[in-house]
Amino acid sequence: MWGVSTGFWSGETFSAIDRAPDMLSTMIVLSDVWKVRTIFDEHNHELAPAMFSHLLPSHRSMSNGDKAQVDSMKQFGIPTAKIMAYMAGQSGGYGMLRFTKRDLYNYIHGQRLARISDGDAVATISYLEGKANADMTTVARYTRTADDRLGSLFWVDGEMMSDYQLFGDVMAFDSTYRSNKYKKPLVVFSGSNHHKQTTIFGFALLEDEEVRTYRWLLLNLVDVMGEKTPCVVVTDGDKAMRAAIAEVFPAARHRLCGWHLEKNCVQRVKDTEFRKVFKKAMYANFEVEDFEEYWKTAVESLGLQNNSWVQQTYEVKESWATAYLRGTFCAGYRTTSRCEGINAYIKGFLKSTDSILELVHSLDRVVKVYRNNEVTVQFYSTYYSPVLTTGLDSIELFASKLYTRAVFREVKKQIKGVATLLFRGRDSISTTVVYKFSRMGAPGRIHKVLFDPDDKKIQCDCSMWNSEGIPCSHIFCVMKYEGLEQIPDSLILRRWCKDAKDSRRMPVTMRPGDEGRMLRYAALSSATSLVARLGSDEREDFEFAKESIASLIDKLRHRVYERAGGQPGMSGWKAMKDPVVARTKGAPKRKKEFDQCSQPDVRGKRRCCTKCGTPGHTKRTCSGYCARGVSGIGNGVSPTDGNGSHDGSAAASASLPTELGHAYEVI
Numbered sequence: 001m002w003g004v005s006t007g008f009w010s011g012e013t014f015s016a017i018d019r020a021p022d023m024l025s026t027m028i029v030l031s032d033v034w035k036v037r038t039i040f041d042e043h044n045h046e047l048a049p050a051m052f053s054h055l056l057p058s059h060r061s062m063s064n065g066d067k068a069q070v071d072s073m074k075q076f077g078i079p080t081a082k083i084m085a086y087m088a089g090q091s092g093g094y095g096m097l098r099f100t101k102r103d104l105y106n107y108i109h110g111q112r113l114a115r116i117s118d119g120d121a122v123a124t125i126s127y128l129e130g131k132a133n134a135d136m137t138t139v140a141r142y143t144r145t146a147d148d149r150l151g152s153l154f155w156v157d158g159e160m161m162s163d164y165q166l167f168g169d170v171m172a173f174d175s176t177y178r179s180n181k182y183k184k185p186l187v188v189f190s191g192s193n194h195h196k197q198t199t200i201f202g203f204a205l206l207e208d209e210e211v212r213t214y215r216w217l218l219l220n221l222v223d224v225m226g227e228k229t230p231c232v233v234v235t236d237g238d239k240a241m242r243a244a245i246a247e248v249f250p251a252a253r254h255r256l257c258g259w260h261l262e263k264n265c266v267q268r269v270k271d272t273e274f275r276k277v278f279k280k281a282m283y284a285n286f287e288v289e290d291f292e293e294y295w296k297t298a299v300e301s302l303g304l305q306n307n308s309w310v311q312q313t314y315e316v317k318e319s320w321a322t323a324y325l326r327g328t329f330c331a332g333y334r335t336t337s338r339c340e341g342i343n344a345y346i347k348g349f350l351k352s353t354d355s356i357l358e359l360v361h362s363l364d365r366v367v368k369v370y371r372n373n374e375v376t377v378q379f380y381s382t383y384y385s386p387v388l389t390t391g392l393d394s395i396e397l398f399a400s401k402l403y404t405r406a407v408f409r410e411v412k413k414q415i416k417g418v419a420t421l422l423f424r425g426r427d428s429i430s431t432t433v434v435y436k437f438s439r440m441g442a443p444g445r446i447h448k449v450l451f452d453p454d455d456k457k458i459q460c461d462c463s464m465w466n467s468e469g470i471p472c473s474h475i476f477c478v479m480k481y482e483g484l485e486q487i488p489d490s491l492i493l494r495r496w497c498k499d500a501k502d503s504r505r506m507p508v509t510m511r512p513g514d515e516g517r518m519l520r521y522a523a524l525s526s527a528t529s530l531v532a533r534l535g536s537d538e539r540e541d542f543e544f545a546k547e548s549i550a551s552l553i554d555k556l557r558h559r560v561y562e563r564a565g566g567q568p569g570m571s572g573w574k575a576m577k578d579p580v581v582a583r584t585k586g587a588p589k590r591k592k593e594f595d596q597c598s599q600p601d602v603r604g605k606r607r608c609c610t611k612c613g614t615p616g617h618t619k620r621t622c623s624g625y626c627a628r629g630v631s632g633i634g635n636g637v638s639p640t641d642g643n644g645s646h647d648g649s650a651a652a653s654a655s656l657p658t659e660l661g662h663a664y665e666v667i
C-alpha cells in the first residue's frame, strides 16, 4: 500500500512516500516523472506490536466465509454484538478476527441498505411475491395511500389457511405496537389448535386504526379464507376494531381478552382489592343472578360505583363474564395465558427499528417455531399412551386414543368427576331416559341428563359440552350406567382429536372450483411439509419417504393422463409455463397495469375480474370468457383498491379485491 507520509515533507518539489514497511524513499517530481533520490532502509515510525496487528487497516478484511456466516446468523435475528462475540470465540479470540466491530456493523448496515435499495415497501412486496411463486397458496393484499405509499398489508400462507379452516371457529385478533420503524400497528390473527397451542392464521400491518382500515382487513381475511367466518372473536377491546367486527362478522360472538382486561384493570383502578374481585367476577362459574349480586356488593363495598373504568367494563359484561359466556364455545380461551404468551413471544422477535421487510422475515421465523412446537406435541400425542387411573378403564382408554394429550387431560378430569356424583333418579319419557345427578357437597344443584338409547344421543343441561367441546362428568356417569364404552359420535368434536389434521377428514377440500383447489393445495402442502420434516432426520427414513413419494407421483401422473386421454410422462408437463418472475420494482409497474386495466371502466371503479383479467366485472359475475386464455388461480400478491378506502367505499372495493396476481396455465 502506498501512502503519503507526512514526516517527509521538505519542500514544494519534494514528496515522501512510505512503502510500508520495508523501505522508505524520497522522490522528486520532474515533469510528472518521479525519481528516487535517497532510500532510507528504516521505518520512520514505531512498529505496531502484535496485539494491535489485527487492527491495522491493511490487515483487515472480511472474507467471503465471514460474510456468509454473518448473513446467516443475521437471518435468524442474532444481534450484531453477539455475532461478533460468537465469531471471536469461534476463531480463538478477538485478536484472531480479521475485522473490527466497526467493520462488522458497516457490513451489516450496507447489506440492509442493499436489500431495501428500491424502498422498503417494494422490497417487502417483492419478497412476498417470491413466496407466492414458490408456494401457490401464499396470498398478500395491500393498499396504496393517496400519496403512493404502502398503506396496509395483509398476508397469509397455505398452512395458515388450512389451519383456519380447521380451528378458525375461535379467532383472536391482537394489535402489537412498536414492531417496526413506521409505527404501523401489527395485527396477529391467532387461534388454538387441537393441542390447545397457539396457531397463527395471518398477519397484517395497518395504515391506521380507523374502522374502515379494520373493515378492509376483515373483508380481505374472509375473502382469502374462502368465506369462512369465526363464531367467536377475541379482541383487546379497541372500539374501532369492535365496530368493524360487528359489521363484517355480524353473527360472531365478541369476547374480550382476559389478559388485556386484567392489564387495563391494574392501570385504571388503583384499588388492589378490586383486582381480586374483578378476577373472580371474570372467571368464577357464577349463575347470572349470583354474578350481578356479587358485582353489586363488591363494587359498593369498595366505593367504586363512580369509577369510569368499572362502569364501562360492567356495561360490556356479556363479553367477559363467565356467567354470560357459559355455553359459548371458546376453544380453551378461558385461560389468560394464551394472549400473554403470544404477545411476549412475538415481541421477542421484533424491534421498533425494523424495516417492514425485516418484520416480515421475523414473523416467518415466529411461524416456523410455532409449527415446530405442533409437530413435537403431535408426535408425543400419537406415539405415547397415558397410564389409566380413573377406574373407568374402557371409557378412559377410548378417550386417550381419541383426544390429543392436552384435551385428554381435561376429559380425564371429567371422567374422574363421575366418582363424586350422587344418583338422584331415573325416569323414562317415551323413548328418552332422564337421569338426575347432584354433586357431593352441593346436593341442591341437580343436573338432568337425557339419553336416547336408539341413536345413542346424550345431552346434559350443564353447558360443559357447549363451551368446552368435551363431554361432562354427568354424561360419563350415564355412559357408566348404560354400559357404553365408547363416546358417541355426536359428542366428539373433531377439532380436539389427534387426527384433526388428518387429511382424510377435511370436508372443506371437497369444495368445487378454484377455492376447493386452493384449499386442497394447502392441505397437501401441509401434509408434504410434515413428510419432509419427519423423513429428513434419518437416512433410512429419507430413502423410504423418497421411494414412497416417487411411486405416489407416478400413480398420480397416470391418473391425470388417463383422465385427459394422453400419454403419461414428463413431456406432458411442458404444457405448464414457468411462473411469473417476481419483479424487484413490482409496485410501480403494477400501478401502471392497474391504471390501464381500469381505464375502460367509465365509473372509475378500479376493478378487474380475477378469472379473465378484464375490468368492468368480477369473478362472481364473469361470463366465463377468458381473455388471457388461462384460468388463473386467485392468489398471489395483489393490490386492492387503496383509493377506494379513502373515499369511504372501502367495503365495496375491499370485498371484491382487484387481483392482478400470477396466473398459471392449468393442464
Ligand SMILES: [Zn+2]
Pocket (backbone or CB within 6 Å): 174, 235, 236, 257, 258, 259, 260, 339, 340
Ligand atoms: Zn389480548
Ligand SMILES: [Zn+2]
Pocket (backbone or CB within 6 Å): 447, 460, 461, 462, 463, 464, 472, 473, 474, 475
Ligand atoms: Zn353435565
Ligand SMILES: [Zn+2]
Pocket (backbone or CB within 6 Å): 609, 610, 611, 612, 613, 614, 617, 618, 619, 621, 622, 623, 624, 625
Ligand atoms: Zn371475467
